[in-house]
Amino acid sequence: MGAQLIDGKAAAARLRADVAEAAAMLPRKPGLAVVLVGDDAASQVYVASKEKAAAKAGFEGRVHRLPADSSQNAVEEVVRSLGADDAVDGILVQLPLPKGLNEDAVIACIPTEKDVDGLTAASAGQLVLGGEGLVPCTPQGSMLLIRDELPDLSGKTAVVVGRSILVGKPLALLLLEKNATVTVAHSRTKDLGAVCREADVLCVAVGRPELVTKDMIKPGAIVIDVGINRVERGGESKLVGDVAFDEAKEVAGAITPVPGGVGPMTIACLLRNTVVASARRQGVAVPEVVAD
Structure with a gap:
């Protein structure tokens, strides 16, 4: 049947409307x-x-x-x-x-x-401690999209591919806070495909075009593609994510497109x-x- 498309544009529009309402208060x-x-x-x-x-x-x-x-x-x-x-x-x-x-x-x-x-x-420290600091925007947006698909992460297995201080590490901490069991994979991870296939929630943020293919995705998993890469194909410039979207959507339960997913x-x-x-x-x- 194919994956449910996670519409970041629509989710962002709803959040912006909530923000405007809050600002007016x-x-x-x-x-x-x-x-x-x-x-x-x-x-x-x-x-x-x-x-x-x-x-x-x-x-x-x-x-x-x-x-x-x-x-x-x-x-x-x-x-x-x-x-x-x-x-x-x-x-x-x-x-x-x-x-x-x-x-x-x-x-x-x-x-x-x-x-x-x-x-x-200091903000990073608040995140580690579970305090009231302001959470980095891209990881926060990713979590909101995940929450729309899976409100309760307790006991779920989450894999974050990428360990940057901007996305990977804070996103892993946010997933932990919601009681997921979290693995952070990176360039030194052995058998990345096997690690990814364990994920109920797979988040990819490494900046490598279409690194994650369909054989690396657990059937029915939620896939959050944070990557945005410009590639040349057929003489044209195109934006693609870190996940091979066209084939991944055949396996995933829900997936973010690039563009139009996490970015908005x-x-x-x-x-x-x-x-x-x-x-x-x-x-x-x-x-x-x-x-x-």
Whole structure:
């Protein structure tokens, strides 16, 4: 019969509507500041999308654009000034930064309570401890899609392929928090196919086009493909995931497409984090429509 398609666009639209409703409940509009250094074309597109989404959700948003030759001190000073601004609830530094800039040092300037991308060491620590830190957007979006398909993960086997600090590691922690039995696979894993075939929930985030094929998927498994890779085929450029979608959908129970799966949820979760951060900073309860 083929897998159920997990529609990330529709899920993101529902979440954005909830975020807008939550924002309207707060005493003041949530404030989101984006720092964009340089003129990287892809970053410009991503930031424009975030700016548009924030405005549509009823946020006070502003993009702080800095030239590519900005010094480390100049970039850090902008981030620190936003950290001290009471009207700013969330700070997002668009990555990657131009060569020569220390990304870790810039991210470290973001106050934990405004870290809407969940990238600081303090946010990572809160995730490990099960605290109230802001969860990285892509893993959070992945979990929301999984929850729609399988509300109770207790006793389920989950495999995360990829151990990056941006996706793999936080996603594994989130799955553990929901009582799944979790295995993290990576480039040194022996017999990756055998490991993947144990998964009731298989999440792939390695940046290798169509690494996971149908013979690596347990029949009926939920497959979350976080990868997005541009490949040339037949003289045309095409976006594909880390999972060979056309063959995987014959085996999986449910699967995210690329594009249109996890990607749309990332921006929606950025907005969700911002409204949560704003509620906490304004000293009011997080509106139920966006509470976990």
